[in-house]
Amino acid sequence: MAPSSKLKTPAQINNMDYEEFIDVFGNVIEHCSLCAAAVWRYRPFKDVKYLHEEICKFVDQLPPAGGEGILRSHPDLAGRAASEGLLTKESNQEQRAAGLSDLTQEERKQLAQMNDMYRSKFGFPFVICARKNKKDVILEGLRTRLNNSQEAELQKGLTEVKKICYLRLLDLVEHDGIESRL
């Protein structure tokens, strides 16, 4: 989504000071700048894939409460934050790309009901990589995933978080057609 002229090269990233690094990468995991702060120790980053892998490793090392905390830091799809204009710019773009800003009244109602059921069953919101899915697939995925166990949904949600992170990184860092690995 970012214009390619703005993409950072690995050399530019490795020359950033800490504050700049956090300004640029602090929200690749939604509202969890601690993840970028943690991987700062793994510089130099040879490419975007390596940076992504270090972030994923950190997420995987968190205790379960931390994984849940990451999921809780995500907004509901087409939820209150969206309708009140309180989404981060990344979430806003992603939800629009999936067609979630363009739901029928019936779809919006269904989504809200299932979001509530999901959150009350699992203790965190439903998270899916919106840019890799369209609204019909998202609604169907939510319906299906409501049947899973808490443990399975914690893992599934974090897998989606890592995909979201990867796409956000590709919007920020120079790369060579590696999006297809998702």
Add this chain to the structure above:
Amino acid sequence: MAPSSKLKTPAQINNMDYEEFIDVFGNVIEHCSLCAAAVWRYRPFKDVKYLHEEICKFVDQLPPAGGEGILRSHPDLAGRAASEGLLTKESNQEQRAAGLSDLTQEERKQLAQMNDMYRSKFGFPFVICARKNKKDVILEGLRTRLNNSQEAELQKGLTEVKKICYLRLLDLVEHDGIESRL
């Protein structure tokens, strides 16, 4: 620091929805709202001490990169963020309380030099509970702690983070003279 009329009771905290909880407690660990997001699962909180303990347990369960990330999320004392007015309101109050907004030119220079030495030796900034110390003690503490090992300073820094967190919680939650446990 917060007027006592604004202090939340445990019952009020346990009745908060998630967004309100994060609005209120998201910065008790500086710039690391993930910590509050993680402990949401441990409601109900019977008192401020219990809430603090759950946050400390979460911090202790983080891998070393996460502990370092927490320290990196703290500003330098009397550093660039302070001089540019970019501190969080909590940090600003704490640094003022320690007399760090009122350094002589010589003290400011010494502190900046030692902050730089500390950060380049350890890979994270010097963190101390400013409200529990005055500027002379802070300068002396920094000088001494520069001699420690990286592992010792990671633990020492996180111990200070937990004290800062406790005092921030006491500014937010009703309590009965338990500040002395620090």
